[in-house]
Amino acid sequence: MSKIIHDFTTTVPFWQPRVTPIDLDDATEEQRDALQVTPSNQKVSEYVLVLARDAETLKERTPLFNAIMYNRGGMSRAERELSATGASIVNRCVYCAAVHASRYNQLAKDVTVMERIFADGAAADLDVRQSAILQFAMKLSQTPPEVTADDMQVLRDAGLESDEILDLILSASLFGWANRLMHTLGDPIERSE
Amino acid sequence: MTVFDNTTVRCAAPLDANHPLAAALEGRSDIFAMTEQAQDAALRPKNPGGLSHDERAALAIRMARLNGEDGLADHFASPLVDGDVTKIADPTFDGEPDPRLAALIRHTDLVTRDTKSVAAADISALKDAGISEDDIVRLSELTAFVNYQARVSRGLRLLAGLS
Numbered sequence: 001m002s003k004i005i006h007d008f009t010t011t012v013p014f015w016q017p018r019v020t021p022i023d024l025d026d027a028t029e030e031q032r033d034a035l036q037v038t039p040s041n042q043k044v045s046e047y048v049l050v051l052a053r054d055a056e057t058l059k060e061r062t063p064l065f066n067a068i069m070y071n072r073g074g075m076s077r078a079e080r081e082l083s084a085t086g087a088s089i090v091n092r093c094v095y096c097a098a099v100h101a102s103r104y105n106q107l108a109k110d111v112t113v114m115e116r117i118f119a120d121g122a123a124a125d126l127d128v129r130q131s132a133i134l135q136f137a138m139k140l141s142q143t144p145p146e147v148t149a150d151d152m153q154v155l156r157d158a159g160l161e162s163d164e165i166l167d168l169i170l171s172a173s174l175f176g177w178a179n180r181l182m183h184t185l186g187d188p189i190e191r192s193e
Numbered sequence: 194m195t196v197f198d199n200t201t202v203r204c205a206a207p208l209d210a211n212h213p214l215a216a217a218l219e220g221r222s223d224i225f226a227m228t229e230q231a232q233d234a235a236l237r238p239k240n241p242g243g244l245s246h247d248e249r250a251a252l253a254i255r256m257a258r259l260n261g262e263d264g265l266a267d268h269f270a271s272p273l274v275d276g277d278v279t280k281i282a283d284p285t286f287d288g289e290p291d292p293r294l295a296a297l298i299r300h301t302d303l304v305t306r307d308t309k310s311v312a313a314a315d316i317s318a319l320k321d322a323g324i325s326e327d328d329i330v331r332l333s334e335l336t337a338f339v340n341y342q343a344r345v346s347r348g349l350r351l352l353a354g355l356s
Contacts, residue, residue: 018316019326053330056238057338060231067224074220092309143306143340144261145347152351162352163217169348170224177341180304181333184311 002189005094008118010102010111013188015095021049034059050185065178068170075160075167078107079133083168085114086137087175089121093183096175132158137172196222199229201342204264205349214353228342235338236269243328244297244335247273251281252297252332253339256305258284260343296322297332304336 005013022031024044034055035044051058069080081104088097101114116124122138124131132154139146155165196218197208202225208214218225236249250273257266266282273279280286281298288294296319304311319329 018313019329050330051334053327054238054242054334056234056240057231057331057334060227060234061334064224064227064231067227071221071224074217090309140344140348143259145344147347147351149351149354161217162214163220165352166214166217166221166349169345169352170221173341173344173348176344177337180308180337180340183308184304184316185330185333187313 002192005188005190008089008094008097008101010098010105010114011191012098012102013095014191015045015047015182015186016189017046017050017186019050019053019185021046022052024049027052028055030059031055034062036062047182047186051181061177065174068167068174073163075164075171076107078104079130079164080167080171081107082113082130082133083137083171084175084178085117086122086134087141087172088179089117090138090141091175091179091183093175093179095186095188096179096182098188100175129158129160132160133168136168137175140169140172141176194226196225199225200232200268201225201228201265201345202349204262204268205346206353206355208353212353228345231338232342235335238331242331243325244331245278247276247278248281248297249335251278252301252335254282255284255298256301256336256339257343258282259302259305260340260347262343262346265339265343265346292322293324296324300332301336304333305340 002016024037027035027037031052035048035052037044048058070077081100084100085097085104088100105111105114113126113130116126117134122135124134126134136147136151136155139151155168160168196202197210202208202218208218236253237246241249250269253269254266257263257269270282281294286298288298300315300319303315316329
């Protein structure tokens with residue numbers, strides 16, 4: 001029995017599904033299309049094989065996810081990862097937080113920001129702009145969302161332009177989606193050696 | 194269709210090409226178009242499985258209300274015919290005495306309001322109520338999508354300078 005991880009980490013765990021993944025050999029054409037299975041891409045994660053049970057939504061979700069996180073312009077990729085991590089902390093998605101905190105570390109070439117966020121959450125001692133992004137993402141992730149006009153002003157005062165704030169809204173919201181799948185449909189477990 | 198006619202944008206704020214946000218929104222028009230397609234897949238899929246289009250719409254209204262997004266709730270309500278299924282949209286209705294409905298509603302509310310507390314036992318409870326694994330994933334995608342859309346809506350409204 002593998003140990004479930006409850007504490008935030010930048011070491012990406014394994015993900016153990018609570019719902020049975022489909023068997024790729026039995027996948028329908030629609031499922032294979034949504035999974036983007038090609039002769040050169042036969043490796044599909046268990047997470048995606050679980051989501052293939054709703055192939056119609058999976059097919060739309062994958063390009064939308066990539067567009068929000070990787071499209072050109074607007075807020076930087078590292079700051080989108082910061083936003084994603086803020087949402088994942090509120091929703092306690094340890095797996096999502098590990099993936100996106102470690103991507104932030106790679107992009108920003110700095111591990112101290114995530115160390116501080118994992119230790120102190122929204123109160124983490126960060127620069128003004130990072131702190132404004134983190135706090136907005138965390139407030140937007142509450143139900144109902146707790147963002148106000150004052151929070152919008154904090155973003156403006158920290159130097160964010162409208163196109164950057166739009167990307168912050170989209171990336172934090174996207175993790176309101178991703179966390180609700182990853183955290184509820186499976187468990188993060190320790191990687192065995 | 195322009196980005197200003199997009200459901201998520203339209204439900205959040207009445208904007209047009211003269212608004213100061215127009216350039217930012219048009220720069221992400223592909224994302225809003227994909228959001229519309231995802232909405233159709235989550236709310237009105239060709240193969241709805243064990244979750245009917247009406248049940249999905251009613252659950253979406255419920256989640257929009259739990260998020261305080263009444264504009265979005267009204268949007269989901271428009272195609273919904275009156276009937277028993279509309280009770281699901283009322284956040285005070287718990288689905289009892291129907292065990293299937295009660296399990297669907299309990300899970301939808303929990304995942305919407307308190308994602309961090311969801312545990313393995315909550316997925317087992319759906320299985321115990323006779324909900325198939327395919328339908329568990331369908332319900333999860335619906336819940337996850339509407340919670341995304343509600344946050345985009347809230348954020349856009351604030352960005353547009355509205356309350």
